Amino acid sequence: MTTPPLDLTDTGVLIPVLQRHGFSTRKGLGQHFLISSKALRAVLDACALDDSAPVLEVGPGVGTLTRALAEAGAHVTAVELDARAVSVLAETVGGFPDVHVVQADILKVDLPALFGEARWTVVGNLPYYITTPVIARMLEYTRHIIRAVFMVQREVADRLQASPGSKIYGSLSVFVQTYAAVERVAIVPHGAFLPPPTVDSAVVRLTMYDQPRVPLVLQPRFFRVVRAAFGQRRKTLENALAGGGILHGDRAAIAAALATAGIPPGIRGETLGIDEFLRLTEAVGSAE
Numbered sequence: 001m002t003t004p005p006l007d008l009t010d011t012g013v014l015i016p017v018l019q020r021h022g023f024s025t026r027k028g029l030g031q032h033f034l035i036s037s038k039a040l041r042a043v044l045d046a047c048a049l050d051d052s053a054p055v056l057e058v059g060p061g062v063g064t065l066t067r068a069l070a071e072a073g074a075h076v077t078a079v080e081l082d083a084r085a086v087s088v089l090a091e092t093v094g095g096f097p098d099v100h101v102v103q104a105d106i107l108k109v110d111l112p113a114l115f116g117e118a119r120w121t122v123v124g125n126l127p128y129y130i131t132t133p134v135i136a137r138m139l140e141y142t143r144h145i146i147r148a149v150f151m152v153q154r155e156v157a158d159r160l161q162a163s164p165g166s167k168i169y170g171s172l173s174v175f176v177q178t179y180a181a182v183e184r185v186a187i188v189p190h191g192a193f194l195p196p197p198t199v200d201s202a203v204v205r206l207t208m209y210d211q212p213r214v215p216l217v218l219q220p221r222f223f224r225v226v227r228a229a230f231g232q233r234r235k236t237l238e239n240a241l242a243g244g245g246i247l248h249g250d251r252a253a254i255a256a257a258l259a260t261a262g263i264p265p266g267i268r269g270e271t272l273g274i275d276e277f278l279r280l281t282e283a284v285g286s287a288e
Helices: 011-020 037-047 064-071 083-092 111-115 128-141 154-160 171-179 216-231 237-243 251-261 274-287
Strands: 055-058 076-080 099-103 120-125 145-153 180-188 201-208
Touching: 011 083, 037 064, 037 120, 037 145, 037 180, 037 201, 055 064, 055 111, 064 076, 064 083, 064 120, 076 083, 083 099, 128 145, 128 154, 128 171, 145 154, 145 180, 154 171, 154 180, 154 201, 171 180, 171 201, 171 216, 171 274, 216 237, 216 274, 237 251, 251 274
Parallel strands: 055 076, 055 120, 076 099, 120 145
Antiparallel strands: 145 201, 180 201
């Protein structure tokens, strides 16, 4: 089946499509549609599509990226919350037999049920209000996911790939980097969207590790330690851990755990990398 060309990055094409469906964007849903062919190509390239791997698209909107994925030969399952957008998608991607649109909340849908035993690539233009929850949800399925390519606010992209010691390095950085290698592959100016947001965006690629950098059995304690370490950034690590309730706030026990891990008590948590947090977690576990 041949699907006629429809360049949704062209506002002269996109706006009439929206008008035909009486569609207006909703600020509460963070709807900003991509109108840059350059940015679209950056997303496609970052996906490194494999014919054998299906694609999960988060929030397809009106189908700009969905069409590009289908035209590149991908088998796409697009999960869209907004019923109005699903109506538009019937026009813009309905002619592609390998595109399946699911009206659902991406945070609630049974993802493995959509793909069975296959591993998937995830892609999406994520609204700010749902960026962290979506990324956290995807990291629950690292055994199933090959890579995730997301358009996010530029400041979020910077935090995702931040290194120890930087001002923007925090618990989100540690959390994501525990499961995936993070790359920022493109900057996307705010004018690349309709309507334009107030800030620039970036394309980030998360390539999932075969195994997380922290063993599963240690992860609950590991992330408690990380949250405590970043919970009071201006305090020394020893004080932050005590304030965060690690080892019930017992400073002597915390000092002993830090010594066992070979970490000076007077440094700040944002200077620790994942391996150091892991050593500290193991020392805390031994002291509990």
